[in-house]
Amino acid sequence: xAAESFVDKATKIVPDTIKQSIGKLIVVNAGETDPARxxxxxSALITHIRSALFYVANNNELREFDDVLRAxxxxxxxxxxxxxxxxxxxxxxxxxxxxxxxxxxxxxxxSDIALIQQCRTNWKVANRTYFENNDAWxxxxxxxxxxxxxxxxxxxxxNLVIIPKEMPFNISAMPNLMIPQNQTPLED
Amino acid sequence: xxxxxNGGGGLRAVRNGAExxxxxxxxxxxxxxxxxxxxxxxxxxxxxxxxxxNNQSIMKFGYLKxxxxxxxxxxxxxxPHAETIIGRGRKKDYWNLFLPDNFRRSFGKEIPVRPMRVFxxxxxxxxxxxQQEDTDGEERPPRVLKPDIYKYRDITDLYMxxxxxxxxxxxxxxxxxxxxxxxxxxxxxMMKSKEGRKYLQDNQKISVPSVAFWxxxxxxxxxxxxxxxxxxxxxxxxxxxxxxxxxxxxxxxSGASKPLWYLVxxxxxxxxxxxxxxxxxxxxxxxxYRFIYWKILGRFxxxxxxxxxxxMIKQRLSKIEQSLIDQLPIGTFLIEExxxxxxxxxxxxxxxxxxxxxxxxxx
Numbered sequence: 198x199a200a201e202s203f204v205d206k207a208t209k210i211v212p213d214t215i216k217q218s219i220g221k222l223i224v225v226n227a228g229e230t231d232p233a234r235x236x237x238x239x240s241a242l243i244t245h246i247r248s249a250l251f252y253v254a255n256n257n258e259l260r261e262f263d264d265v266l267r268a269x270x271x272x273x274x275x276x277x278x279x280x281x282x283x284x285x286x287x288x289x290x291x292x293x294x295x296x297x298x299x300x301x302x303x304x305x306x307x308s309d310i311a312l313i314q315q316c317r318t319n320w321k322v323a324n325r326t327y328f329e330n331n332d333a334w335x336x337x338x339x340x341x342x343x344x345x346x347x348x349x350x351x352x353x354x355x356n357l358v359i360i361p362k363e364m365p366f367n368i369s370a371m372p373n374l375m376i377p378q379n380q381t382p383l384e385d
Numbered sequence: 386x387x388x389x390x391n392g393g394g395g396l397r398a399v400r401n402g403a404e405x406x407x408x409x410x411x412x413x414x415x416x417x418x419x420x421x422x423x424x425x426x427x428x429x430x431x432x433x434x435x436x437x438x439n440n441q442s443i444m445k446f447g448y449l450k451x452x453x454x455x456x457x458x459x460x461x462x463x464x465p466h467a468e469t470i471i472g473r474g475r476k477k478d479y480w481n482l483f484l485p486d487n488f489r490r491s492f493g494k495e496i497p498v499r500p501m502r503v504f505x506x507x508x509x510x511x512x513x514x515x516q517q518e519d520t521d522g523e524e525r526p527p528r529v530l531k532p533d534i535y536k537y538r539d540i541t542d543l544y545m546x547x548x549x550x551x552x553x554x555x556x557x558x559x560x561x562x563x564x565x566x567x568x569x570x571x572x573x574x575m576m577k578s579k580e581g582r583k584y585l586q587d588n589q590k591i592s593v594p595s596v597a598f599w600x601x602x603x604x605x606x607x608x609x610x611x612x613x614x615x616x617x618x619x620x621x622x623x624x625x626x627x628x629x630x631x632x633x634x635x636x637x638x639s640g641a642s643k644p645l646w647y648l649v650x651x652x653x654x655x656x657x658x659x660x661x662x663x664x665x666x667x668x669x670x671x672x673x674y675r676f677i678y679w680k681i682l683g684r685f686x687x688x689x690x691x692x693x694x695x696x697m698i699k700q701r702l703s704k705i706e707q708s709l710i711d712q713l714p715i716g717t718f719l720i721e722e723x724x725x726x727x728x729x730x731x732x733x734x735x736x737x738x739x740x741x742x743x744x745x746x747x748x
Contacts, residue, residue, distance in 0.1 A: 224404045224458070244460040252462030366401035367731040371410070373444040373496055374467040382621040383545045 222371050223352070223359045232334040232341075236324050239341050242348045242359065243320060247313045249357050254306055281318055285311050309351045316344045396712040402720040402728025404458070409687040409720070411457070411465060412448040412625050412666055419453035421661040422625075426633070426677065426685040427670035430693025433715055435670040438691070438732055439629060440482055442668065443470055443552060444499070448625035467499065467550040468666075472629040473599070473636070474503065474556035477741045481515050481530055483552050487739040500533075500551040504543055506558035507536040511746040515739055530742060540605045541613050549623055555602075557595035559748045564601050567593075571647045596645065599628075599636050600652050607659045625664040633669030634676035641678070653680035674700075690719040 223245045225238055319340050327337035352359050358370050413419025429435045447465035449457055457463055472480060481487055483501045505511050513530040537543035547553050563571075568585040577584045585591065606626065614620050630636050641649045660667065667685075671677055673695050688703050690696075692715050696707040703721055713719065716734070721727035 222403060222407050224407070241460070248460045248462040252464065360401065360403040362400045362403070362728075364401060365731055366403040366406070366728075367733065368406065368438075368441055368445065369733055371403075371407065371445050374447040374465055380549050381546050382549070382623060383617070383619065 223357055225359065225361055232327055232337055235338065235341050236320070236327060239316075239320050239323070239344050239348070242345070242352075243313060243317050246348055246352050246355075246357060247310070247317070250306065250310050250313060250351075250355060253355065254310065281315075285314055305354075309354065312347055312351055316347050319344050396709060396717075396729065399709070399719070399727070399729045402726075402730045405687065405720045405722045405726060405728060406730050407458070408454060408722065410442060410445040410447065411454050412446075412468065412627075412664060413452070413454045413457075414448075414450070414625075414664060415662055417449070417451060417453055418456070419449070422664050422666040423687060424657070424660070424667040424685040425669070425687040425689060426674070426682070427668075427689040427691065427718075428672070428674055428694035429670070429689075429691025429718075430672060433691040433693050434718075434732065434734075435691060436479055436631060437735055438689075438718065439631060439668070439670060440479060440735065441732055443472075443483075443629065444496075446470060446627045446666075446668075448664070450624070466625075469547060469549050469623050469626045470499075470552045470629055471547070471602075471626060472552065472554045473631060474554045474744060474747075475631060476744050476747050478554075478631075478744065479739070479741055480552070480554045481513070481532075481739050481742045482735065484530065484532060484739075490737045490739075491735050500548050502533045502535055502546070502548050502551065502553050504535050504537050504546070504553060504555040506556070507538050509556070509559050509746060511556060511744050514743045514745060515741075516743070517740065527743070540602055541609075543602075544605065544610065544613070544623075545617070545620060547623060549621075556744065556747060557598040559746075561593055561595050561598045563591040563593045563597060566604055567597055567600065567648060570651050571644065574647050574651060594645065596636055596638075597648060599630075600648055600656070603652065603656050603660065603665070606665050607656060607663055625666075627666045627668055630667065630669040632671065634671045636669070637678045637681045639676055639678045649678050650680065653678055653684065657681060657684045686723045688721045688723070690721075691715075692717075 223242065225241050225245075323337040323340040323344070326333045326340070349359060351357075356372060358372065360366050360370065409423050409425045412422060415421040427435055427438065446468040448468050449463050449465055452461050452463050457465075474480070480501065480503070482491060483498065485498050488496075488498045503513075513532065514527040515530055516527050517525040519525055535543075535546050537546065543555065563585070565587055568587065568589075568591075572585055575583065610622055614622060637649060637652075638645070657667075669677075669685075672693075674682055674697055675695070682700075683702065688697065688705075690705060690710050690713070692710075692713045694710050694713075696705055696710055697703040698706055702723065705719055705721055705727060710719065713729075717729055717731050719727055719729050
């Protein structure tokens with residue numbers, strides 16, 4: 198069996214207890230046709246996903262350093278050689294080197310944070326394009342479509358469930374909370 | 386209902402109820418700007434999936450320690466914690482779904498099982514059996530279940546052995562006697578003199594239905610737990626609890642006889658209000674809202690309607706019309722936040738569910 202490539206690793210669901218436990222339901226107004234509402238929807242998604250990823254990052258124990266460079270390259274490819282994003286990824290990489298060892302999992306987390314940061318930058322462009330010139334809604338929509346694809350991809354990877362209000366909702370989509378303390382009031 | 390949905394469409398036009406469902410399953414602390422405990426009532430005809438919905442929702446109950454759920458829904462990061470569940474054990478019940486082998490058969494190996502403990506009174510001798518499916522025309526004997534059982538002496542003992550974040554199934558004592566606290570409350574409410582014939586004396590032993598046991602547990606959570614903590618300084622107070630009452634009309638009956646009525650009414654007037662502040666939530670189900678005592682019904686703040694439910698629009702408790710409920714298929718419910726939004730939510734049948742268990746020895 199061929200060795201698992203980084204892209205395989207990066208796109209599959211990461212089995213990690215912290216990721217599983219974050220399992221967050223994001224309910225948003227989706228399916229809007231009005232460009233201004235679409236902008237608002239994308240903004241809400243970015244806020245949610247960004248905060249969830251930062252939460253995972255801040256609550257994670259440090260792990261062994263591995264695959265970080267590939268993750269950063271992946272991040273750079275995904276951001277399509279955007280100078281801002283490369284700069285951001287580079288800064289992250291330096292921070293990681295200074296930091297204690299981490300695994301590819303943490304590297305992936307960092308790369309996703311970079312990706313979300315890029316989404317935010319693109320969202321700003323879409324927002325500005327639309328509000329500075331109302332005729333440019335098509336350009337704005339096109340940017341937002343890419344942004345939303347990236348957002349959904351990242352959200353799926355980190356067990357974040359996006360539920361548009363117009364879509365059916367099944368309770369199985371809501372993550373189960375299965376990490377109890379397993380203690381009684383008498384135990385420490 | 387069309388008038389709420391900007392046009393026609395009936396059930397199809399109703400938005401999803403992900404947000405209200407999340408809010409009724411996730412609890413927060415009043416001290417952190419949250420709401421505190423919630424009270425949810427499920428209505429549905431027999432066989433419309435009330436117990437299925439209960440068992441699936443049990444895995445979703447959680448609480449937030451640091452922030453309110455409103456902030457959480459707006460993107461403030463935090464981690465939900467699994468909430469302590471206290472369920473009422475019944476003679477025919479389905480808690481055997483949460484035994485590891487049954488659970489894995491139904492939900493797969495990926496989802497870890499929440500720990501479960503069954504509480505039986507020390508004087509009772511209850512054993513649990515699960516019927517097995519017959520194979521090739523041969524009748525198979527029932528399987529004896531061996532869950533983690535704890536035999537409690539009293540409510541304090543029970544409290545100390547509750548698994549935090551786990552599922553705790555409590556069987557009330559077969560022979561329960563009215564506690565001194567409840568006697569005092571009934572005496573006060575009946576306004577009888579100590580010398581009166583109907584005055585309930587402290588040394589008097591009065592057998593009561595197990596409903597009284599549940600009220601005593603609520604009183605314990607509200608007031609006694611602080612006193613017990615003084616006796617046992619190492620004891621922790623359970624932060625957030627959900628009581629799951631299948632067939633809740635047996636706990637909050639609408640047509641209770643007079644002595645029991647005092648207990649139910651007192652509970653409705655006093656204790657149920659306090660549950661919100663101490664982060665005790667109630668998740669109850671019944672066949673019809675009319676079977677629940679009306680003052681208690683008015684304190685519920687989430688209503689779930691399954692197929693066969695009755696609209697509460699005339700009671701001004703809900704704005705969901707009967708015509709909308711009548712369109713519900715099995716596997717879909719409407720959830721409404723009191724004076725708030727409502728939506729529809731789907732749920733699946735549980736795969737390979739175990740047979741109902743029998744509690745032998747329970748009276």
